[in-house]
Structure formats: C-alpha cells, structure tokens
Amino acid sequence: MIIEECPTVLRLKHREDFVVTPQVESCANRALSYLEAGYPVHFSGPTGTGKTSMALYVAERLGQPVILIHGDEEYGSSDLVGGIHGYRFSKVVDNFIHSVLKTEETVRKQWVDNRLTTACKHGFTLLYDEFNRSRPEANNALLPILEEKVLELANVGEPYLQVNPKFKALFTSNPMEYAGVHTTQNALIDRMVTIKLHHFDRDSEIAITQAKSGLPLELAEKVVAIVRDFREQNGNHRPTVRASIMIARVVAQRCLGVSPEDTDFAEVCRDVLCMVDQEKAGNGQALKEKVNKVLEKQAGWFRRKRPKRERVQQDIK
Ligand SMILES: Nc1ncnc2c1ncn2[C@@H]1O[C@H](COP(=O)(O)OP(=O)(O)OP(=O)(O)O)[C@@H](O)[C@H]1O
Ligand SMILES: [Mg+2]
Structure with missing residues (x-):
C-alpha cells in the first residue's frame, strides 16, 4: 500500500504489485458488507495469510481517511484514547491605560486526543493491526465504542464523546502466534465479525x-x-x-x-x-x-x- 498524507491520518492507495484475485475480491466484498451493516470486521489467521494486506485493501475501498494502530504490549488506554499531556499556560497583559498594568494568568490541564479518539470524532476508518499484541485492559475503551457508540474520556470537561456514524473499524490478529500476544476478551470478539483467513488458493x-x-x-x-x-x-x-x-x-x-x-x-x-x-x-x-x-x-x-x-x-x- 502506498501511504500518503500526515503521519496520523492516512489516505491509502494500493501498490501496483497488489493483486485482486477472485479469492481476494470475494473476501473484501464480504468484509465490506459487514462494515456497511455497521459491524467491525476482524481478519484472523496464521502468519502470511494476507490479513494486513486485506485490511488495508478494505480500508482503501471504504474511501475515507484511515487511522492505523499496531498492537503493542506497552500501550495503555491513554495511548489509544488520549490523556493529559502537560498544562496550557496563558497570560494576558492589559496595559491599555499606561499607568495601569493588569495581568491575568491561567493554567489549564491540556488534553491531547490520541488516534482512537481522532477516528471516533471525525468518522475515520480505524485499522488496528495485531490488536491482540496490546494488553486487554488497553483495549477496553473499544467496548463501548463498538456497542453503545460512545467513547469515555476521563478527566476532561466532556466525559463522553458520541462516535461519528462514519466511524468504521478493522482488526487483525493471529491466534496461532505464541510470542508477545494476549488472549483477547470474549466481549471484544463478540462485538465484531471475524473472517478467518487461510493460505491463499x-x-x-x-x-x-x-x-x-x-x-x-x-x-x-x-x-x-x-x-x-x-x-x-x-x-x-x-x-x-x-x-x-x-x-x-x-x-x-x-x-x-x-x-x-x-x-x-x-x-x-x-x-x-x-x-x-x-x-x-x-x-x-x-x-x-x-x-x-x-x-x-x-x-x-x-x-x-x-x-x-x-x-x-x-x-x-
Ligand atoms: N493481494 C495481494 N497482492 C499482492 N501481495 C499480497 C497480497 N496479499 C498479501 N500479499 C503479500 O503476501 C505477504 C503476506 O501478507 P500479509 O503481510 O498481509 O500477511 P499477514 O497475515 O498480515 O502476516 P503476519 O501475520 O505475519 O503479519 C506480504 O508480502 C504481502 O505483501
Ligand atoms: Mg500482518
């Protein structure tokens, strides 16, 4: 896939050496039908069965900006959702009357959205590759997003964010991998349609x-x-x-x-x-x-x- 645009939001265009065979096309169409019906899609299969390539192709076919996340053991929920990253300091100096100097200083906690929040807010496609490499507790934020279509934001003025109806989610995982992966919560798997991929025909x-x-x-x-x-x-x-x-x-x-x-x-x-x-x-x-x-x-x-x-x-x- 050729990836363009800014580092967090991508526009995908498949490479010239990406081939769309009847097997690839039929699998992509199945995935698109589930996504259009409002369900997240999960490609599951052993290594080299084309999960990531298929997810990228389906994301491209959806035709909207894509947020890409690779599962990581080190992730906490703030790495996905966002968090308080420092403080915003502002100072107003009013010297309108030259003999009177008025200053006002405010310090506010600074919330920074992370990729999952950006995707939910703007209705982008989330492609979460190898999501079972992240610890289950880091992925908990996905549960209300996928079911109730709300995102819980801790420690900010607005505690909930309504997920944009255009938001779509694609996941990949390898259930046979034995190194650096976690068992996925049933509650998460239960909220998505899993398409099992096998070796190519x-x-x-x-x-x-x-x-x-x-x-x-x-x-x-x-x-x-x-x-x-x-x-x-x-x-x-x-x-x-x-x-x-x-x-x-x-x-x-x-x-x-x-x-x-x-x-x-x-x-x-x-x-x-x-x-x-x-x-x-x-x-x-x-x-x-x-x-x-x-x-x-x-x-x-x-x-x-x-x-x-x-x-x-x-x-x-
Ligand atoms: N439709 C396709 N056209 C061209 N190349 C493809 C296609 N599908 C998969 N490939 C190639 O096959 C190889 C395996 O695909 P991919 O990386 O998507 O598998 P994977 O299931 O995600 O593997 P892993 O579990 O190891 O991450 C890659 O080199 C990829 O570029
Ligand atoms: Mg892969």
Whole structure:
C-alpha cells in the first residue's frame, strides 16, 4: 500500500504489485458488507495469510481517511484514547491605560486526543493491526465504542464523546502466534465479525508471487508448486506465501533456472524452506532432506509437463 498524507491520518492507495484475485475480491466484498451493516470486521489467521494486506485493501475501498494502530504490549488506554499531556499556560497583559498594568494568568490541564479518539470524532476508518499484541485492559475503551457508540474520556470537561456514524473499524490478529500476544476478551470478539483467513488458493499465490517478483507466469507456477508441496508435507502450516515471493525474487535477481536440477536454485529453496519452523531449525539435515525430496518429486512432475516436442528433441539427441 502506498501511504500518503500526515503521519496520523492516512489516505491509502494500493501498490501496483497488489493483486485482486477472485479469492481476494470475494473476501473484501464480504468484509465490506459487514462494515456497511455497521459491524467491525476482524481478519484472523496464521502468519502470511494476507490479513494486513486485506485490511488495508478494505480500508482503501471504504474511501475515507484511515487511522492505523499496531498492537503493542506497552500501550495503555491513554495511548489509544488520549490523556493529559502537560498544562496550557496563558497570560494576558492589559496595559491599555499606561499607568495601569493588569495581568491575568491561567493554567489549564491540556488534553491531547490520541488516534482512537481522532477516528471516533471525525468518522475515520480505524485499522488496528495485531490488536491482540496490546494488553486487554488497553483495549477496553473499544467496548463501548463498538456497542453503545460512545467513547469515555476521563478527566476532561466532556466525559463522553458520541462516535461519528462514519466511524468504521478493522482488526487483525493471529491466534496461532505464541510470542508477545494476549488472549483477547470474549466481549471484544463478540462485538465484531471475524473472517478467518487461510493460505491463499493456488491461483492467488501464483498471481502474488508473479506480481511481487516479476517472474513470468510459467516460472512463478513452478516456484509455487514447490512451496505448496513442502507446505502440505509440513502440516499445511508453513512456509507461507512469503517463501514463494522470496524464492521467486532471488530467482529473478540472480537469473536462476527454475529447475530442481539447478544446484543454485535447489540451494535457494533449501535456505528459504528450511527456516519454516524455528523449533525444527536445529534438526536442519532432516529438513534439507525433506526439501530435496520435494524438489525430486517436482522435477519428475516438471519433466512430465514438458511439451512433447521438447521431449522428443531431447530424446533424439
Ligand atoms: N493481494 C495481494 N497482492 C499482492 N501481495 C499480497 C497480497 N496479499 C498479501 N500479499 C503479500 O503476501 C505477504 C503476506 O501478507 P500479509 O503481510 O498481509 O500477511 P499477514 O497475515 O498480515 O502476516 P503476519 O501475520 O505475519 O503479519 C506480504 O508480502 C504481502 O505483501
Ligand atoms: Mg500482518
């Protein structure tokens, strides 16, 4: 996504290498229908399933300014809502009659809105990426916003703010992440529609790999076939589409042949695919053998897929 405008309020425009496949389009349309019905949407799924990209795309389609927040362990509610940040000091000096000097000094607490308040006040789209990385108590302010459409502001003249009807909210989270995340309050999940994302379908993964690497379709297909085969062998969990993109980019940059028999290509595949699982990384040899097996299997498959004429010519040689 290309992000423009000032640091807190964004206007989104997707990048040229963002692809809208039927899978992407159908998911975005579902999300938009829930948002238009007044419900916040939550994209949930394992790493690399396109949650953030999808949320950004849907936010762009809503066509209004976007406030982006990334969940953070360190956040308190004032980081989202706002708080008293210092004092406003004003001094009026009245010297209208030169022999009379009148001064008046006032000190007021200074409330500064934070991003959530800005979005609620002006009716922007809130995109809260990986919201379960923030502690549940920091996210409590969202409960009345999403249900009663009011925001509670502590310690200011106006204790409540009516949420602007244009306000929309998108969330993402990875329920399978084990590092640095919190269990989300049921009350929050209950207020949003959760769309579960899984790995991209084959056509989408090929289109994304092709768009991000610039490889021709036929080569992107081969790279994706290897990654998807390895993923299946690995319990359909990882590697993600990022592995397809990484291999394809290196192939494009080094002009490698996409053939499992090409030793440089095989090495790149082993380097990228063997990092699928931190826990198994110690047992590198077993993983390498697994990759080799996938490459051998795919080599056979590629050979069978070769056009007949090419095979015949080679046989004659
Ligand atoms: N429609 C798309 N077009 C082009 N690239 C895409 C598309 N969807 C996802 N990608 C790419 O796929 C990769 C994974 O997507 P993304 O970062 O959105 O996943 P995620 O689920 O948010 O992952 P994580 O949980 O690790 O944050 C990224 O490189 C992203 O640019
Ligand atoms: Mg993400």
